[in-house]
Amino acid sequence: MHIGILSRNRRLYSTRRLIEAAEARGHTARVVDTLRCYMNIASHRPSIHYKGEEIEPFDAIVPRIGASVTFYGCAVLRQFEMMSTYVLNDSVSITRSRDKLRSLQLLSRKGLGLPVTGFAHSPDDIPDLITMVKGAPLVIKLLEGTQGIGVVLAETNQAAESVIQAFMGMKANIMVQEYIKEAKGADVRCLVIGDKVVAAMKRQALEGEFRSNLHRGGTASVIRITPEERSTAIRAAKAMGLRVAGVDLLRSNHGPVIMEVNSSPGLQGIETATGKDIAGQIIDYIAKNGVTPRKAPPKPKG
Numbered sequence: 001m002h003i004g005i006l007s008r009n010r011r012l013y014s015t016r017r018l019i020e021a022a023e024a025r026g027h028t029a030r031v032v033d034t035l036r037c038y039m040n041i042a043s044h045r046p047s048i049h050y051k052g053e054e055i056e057p058f059d060a061i062v063p064r065i066g067a068s069v070t071f072y073g074c075a076v077l078r079q080f081e082m083m084s085t086y087v088l089n090d091s092v093s094i095t096r097s098r099d100k101l102r103s104l105q106l107l108s109r110k111g112l113g114l115p116v117t118g119f120a121h122s123p124d125d126i127p128d129l130i131t132m133v134k135g136a137p138l139v140i141k142l143l144e145g146t147q148g149i150g151v152v153l154a155e156t157n158q159a160a161e162s163v164i165q166a167f168m169g170m171k172a173n174i175m176v177q178e179y180i181k182e183a184k185g186a187d188v189r190c191l192v193i194g195d196k197v198v199a200a201m202k203r204q205a206l207e208g209e210f211r212s213n214l215h216r217g218g219t220a221s222v223i224r225i226t227p228e229e230r231s232t233a234i235r236a237a238k239a240m241g242l243r244v245a246g247v248d249l250l251r252s253n254h255g256p257v258i259m260e261v262n263s264s265p266g267l268q269g270i271e272t273a274t275g276k277d278i279a280g281q282i283i284d285y286i287a288k289n290g291v292t293p294r295k296a297p298p299k300p301k302g
């Protein structure tokens, strides 16, 4: 196979590992800088141009699209889809996963466990919103935050009210969530490939911190997950339409609750914690399940 890895930077751990894994299996791989792809979308024969030339055909594309380039990255990925190239995660699923509210609404519809979560626009509705999510302690989150930045724990209703007011005053989109205290500052990352959880790790927050993000000083260790956690993670990835996903769970008193589903999960933390060759498993999955024949684009219907 000839695999294209959509990534901004070839030196990133996950990108490097995917190339290594592809080459180790006798495939070829090329890093394509997402932001250097450009295209004529009105052409009757969809194509992508790259640094002055039409890009070569790929058997599969592995999108590694960072949160800051979601919009353009998904447009490029959609163009590959137009060209009938197999994409590991498709543009619709990635767009979906980047909107925390939309994701939680979808997961809820599938009956998956979630922390009680509320969302409101008007400051007039704050007291009611706080009551609706059962009062403090509450977690308040910026919808577009990452790496734990913009996630605040409010210990009292009064603190919650002023933090929500402040965020609303800044026109920031937020959601308000029940604080899962019994998780004790830990979450579980399940790495899903296809219909399997291939690896799982526990991330534990620093002493005195509730956010377990590795960027916030959290530490990762290998963990055994329960059958219920396993099936929750697999169903969550499926509900989102993702073939590869990092599903983050909290261990609550009423079973696993999903915090979020990541569509470009990092490989460094989980490979280091578990010692598993996740990049290799991703390439093996594509070789087995992916790769549509390149020369036969589907006939237009109707």
Ligand SMILES: Nc1ncnc2c1ncn2[C@@H]1O[C@H](COP(=O)(O)OP(=O)(O)OP(=O)(O)O)[C@@H](O)[C@H]1O
Pocket: 115, 139, 141, 145, 146, 147, 148, 149, 150, 151, 177, 178, 179, 180, 181, 183, 185, 186, 187, 205, 210, 211, 212, 213, 248, 250, 259, 260
């Ligand atoms: N409702 C909650 N109850 C308990 N702990 C929570 C809750 N929500 C978040 N946390 C803790 O805070 C951390 C960061 O929250 P979250 O993952 O939602 O945001 P983020 O990491 O900033 O977003 P992203 O992962 O998309 O970058 C989580 O890993 C978890 O440890």
Ligand SMILES: [Mg+2]
Pocket: 147, 148, 213, 248, 260
């Ligand atoms: Mg997170």
Ligand SMILES: [Mg+2]
Pocket: 260, 261, 262
């Ligand atoms: Mg995330």
